[in-house]
Structure formats: C-alpha cells, structure tokens
Amino acid sequence: MSGVVPTAPEQTANEMENQTRPTDPRPEAPPDYNSHVVPGPPVTAVPPPASHPGGSPVGDCGPQQPGPFPSGPPLGGTHPIQCQPGKLPVPDQSAPITWMPVPAPVPNCPPGLEYLTQLDNIHVLQHFEPLESVDTHNKYDIKNNLDQMVYTVTEDAGDFTKNAYRTLRPFVLRVTDFRGREVMTMHRPFRCTCCCLCCPSTRQEMQVQCPPGVPIGFVRDHWNLCRAVYSIQNERKENVLRMRGPCSTYGCGADSVFEVTALDGVSSVGRVIRKWNGVMSAMGDADHFDIRFPLDLDVKMKAMIFGACFLLDFMYFERAPPQRASS
Template sequence: MNAPHPGTDVPPGYPPQYPSAAFQGPPEHTGYPGLQAGYPVPPAGYSPAGPTGFPPLNQPVYNQPGGPAGVPCMPTPPPPLNCPPGLEYLSQIDQLLIHQQIELLEVLTGFETNNKYEIKNSLGQRVYFAVEDTDFCTRNCCGPSRPFTLRILDNMGKEVITLERPLRCSSCCCPCCLQEIEIQAPPGVPVGYVTQTWHPCLPKFTIQNEKREDVLKITGPCIVCSCCADIDFEIKSLDEQILVGKISKQWTGILREAFTDADNFGIQFPLDLDVKMKAVMMGACFLI
C-alpha cells in the first residue's frame, strides 16, 4: 500500500480528503480549497428555476389576483393576429367549464348576492374569473330575470370581457321584449350579441356578430329542468342542419340543486372558431 502524501494522514474509518495546499501540483496549481459546507435545504414549496432571467417552464401559476387562491391558472399563450386583448386564451381551447361559487350568506338568508364564477379549461386550469356587478334591490326584486353587468377578469385581475344584460321580459307571451345579452371585448367594444328567439315550446336563441348579423342558432329542449341529468343546448348553423357546438347545464347533485341556485355549465366549440364567437358563446351561458 502506498503511503499517503505528507499532511494528509487520515485516521482509519474516515473517507479520504483532498490534498492540502501544502501539496504542490503543477506550477499553475495552488492546491484545492478546503471542503465547503453542504448546501442549505431549500424551503418547502421551492421549485428550481431555469436559466437566469427566465421563468421556469411548464409550471402552473397559483394565486394570481382576480380569483380564489390555490387554483392553477392557464399559462398565457401568444396572441393571434387581430385578437382583442385578453381573448388569446380562447385561441387554444375547444371547451370551457363555468362553475358558479356557492355563497354561504345566500344559502342561510335567502338574499341574493353578486354571483361569482370560475371559468376553467378542460385541464382544470383557471382561464377567467367572473363577478356580477348589480345592486341589492335589483338582485332581490327582479330575481333570475334581473338586468346585470358581469365583469370577466383574466388571471392578473384585469377586466377583459364585459357582459351587459338589460331588463327584459322572460315570458313567451311577450315576443317583442325577449331576453338578450351584449358581449364586449375589451369593455366598451361590442363583439357580439345573444338574443332570445320567440318560440311557443322551445328555448331558442340567436348568436349575432358585432354588426348584429345572425351567425349561429342555439336550441334547447322543451323541458329545461331535469333530474340527475345534464340539460343540453345545441349550437347549430343558421339552417339548423350542422351541429357546431354545445352548451350543457350540468347536474350538480340533489343537495346543491335543492338548496342553492348555483349553476355549472360546460361549453364545447370548434378549436378554430373565431375567438370573438367563442367569447359570445361563453356569454350565452349567462343568458340561458
């Protein structure tokens, strides 16, 4: 066995160490530094970052302003050409889930509060957060047919879509004053409308563009209440021969259906559909 270098005697049972600075290597070598202390343990929840100056890739974003904490947010995609600000999220999805939050005060007292909604993609990532902006008297005197302003915020808390629903009649006996909703993106700039079409038996709606030209039709079932099943509204072409998409009012369970008026919706539309029309379809959920 070779003898260790001078100054590097190691007691039995200890691992070998680097040679000390007294051991001379090549002329340009000045010896190894002493052993450094171990790296500190990273704090809980720490995720390693990528290259300096760049955020980690493919990491879900949490706790952005504008919505509840702890919900993963959809990453912001690059905006398509001529896309209104805030609608770039819609360019990469063909399905949306709208979940209305249950308000404890409303359940206990029966007083209507401003509705709040989470709008998610099929992966459960939050795309938008919607908040109703209506005064107390309007909410509790006009009921479900009340006029409202719904503000849809992105994950940074910026209002990107505004829905305006005026006070209209909800009875099929008054075909001259049926329901409608205006969709604005960005706020103040109309991109489309959803208007109710009179029919004695079926709930029917027409989707219009910003020029109020008819684009698509929405047709619901004759009976719009169902037990233990979803209620589907079909989105069709103007001649009602081609199925384009679907809006489903989802069954949420007997307890939630009995004690709350919170609704969940699902929307399906073509991936390559114009983002403005996707926003209008999303607005249709808050009318039907």
C-alpha cells in the first residue's frame, strides 16, 4: 500500500540497554610497560672515596648549597656566634646579636666564667626606660670591647616588692649566657635604713653565687661620712679588696669613678666607671658602666667586681618613677 510509511525495525530490550550504558575506557588488563624498554650497556660501579670507606653516611646529601640563613659555627670555634640557638635571623629585620665565641674550659674556673678569663674590660648597658613610663624590671646587656654580647642580666623581683621598697627593694639578678643557661646569681636582701646609719644591720649587702647556689663572695657597704666605701669578700666573708667611690656619686656632667684597690688602699686592682651619657642619663634609666681589671686577676674576683657594679647601680643611679595616685 502506497499510504503506509516504512518504520525502523524493532530493537530488543538488551540492545537498548547496551546503547544507554557508558563505555568503560579502562583496559581489561594493564599494559606491559617493559615491552618497549631496550637494555643499555653494563655500567662499572665506582668505588667510594677514601674519606668515606663505607660509602656515604645515612642522610648525606652531598655538598650544601648556600641558603638564605648562615649556619652557626661549632662550639669552641673562632668565629663569633651570630644568633641564639634555634633562632635564625629573619630576613628584612634588624641584624642578629653577635655573641662572643665560646671559650675552652679553664681548670679551677666556675662554669660560665670562662669568658671573664679572656677579658680585662667589660661594658654593662642597661636597657633604656623613660622615667614617666611604667616601671619594669631592670635588664642589662654585657658586652666586650668588640661589641660582642657576653651575658644578659635580668632582675627577678616581685611587683609588690618593687613598688613598696622601690630603690631599696630586695632582688635577684640572673646572669645568663647565649644558651640561656644561668651562670651567675646575685642576691640582695632587704635592709632597713630608717635607724642609725652606722649600724651594720642597716648597711647594704649582696651575695654572688656561681654556679647558682654556690656562694663565691659578698659585697658589703660601709658607713662613711664623705664617700661610698665597700669591701669585696670571699665565700668565707674575708676581706679581699676595697672599693671607694667619689664624694658626689651622682656625677652630673661627668663620669663617676669607683676605684678598686687591695686592702692597703694603695695598689690599684681595677675600676668601675659609671659613664655620663648626657640626656640619656638625665631623662631615664639607661646606665652604662665600664668595668676594668687586670687580665690575670683571679676570675672569682673579676666576678665579684662585676657583681659590685649592680649594687652601685641600685644604690646611687636607680631612679624610682613618680608615685601614682591610688584609685
């Protein structure tokens, strides 16, 4: 019949399901990747160098390429230490602190005082603190003539004690090296100065310990009508050295020199000089002390003269901030 339009042959249900199901591109079995590899000529093994008889050690990555941070020298080296252990300098910031090279151990020397055996001059630099600011605990940097850091000194005192007793407060000063190890401790007990000034119980005293817990000497203040007078004693409280200050310890416009002598008062042993820093000295706590002693002086006596410097600072050059009205 001419009016009938031919149609497509009918498809079964299985054929229609196969057309709608997506094809899986993964092969039925992984290809053989070694089928196209052509073996090369045999290679003769190269023996290890004589410096490494057992070959390269585990973790040996060959020569190091220069990186953004310098690697620190080994302990006991001749180059100064550039930063604290574990603290690398951050780029685009201030230069890292340069520490004095670690000296070799010295016989009969308390641990941590080996630095003083190589020095005849050290500088005590107090961190600047404006008088009108909040009074904080004192901090000092100890440096040599090459501007290399030797120690850091931090005051350990309670806030109540600091505010109540102010410049007469008892304190503990902790001296640490570049590792953060406490090598020396200085104790100043509280002494009331309200009664008779010539009474020994009212005079200032400081104990120096090195290592912490082991006393090596005492610094005692003596009453004098005109000038500051101190005695430097050993661990048995026997007088070893004397220290005499100027008649005017304030030293406005000039240095204040404290002479360290033998017990005869004539033979000079050293000096503790409080440097006059102009406006910095007048407007805030930023004291600078220059300590000088013979290079061959007993290292314990060097530590005692070093400790006496801080007692002088608290007694004559520490400025208390103005009292604040209570709420």
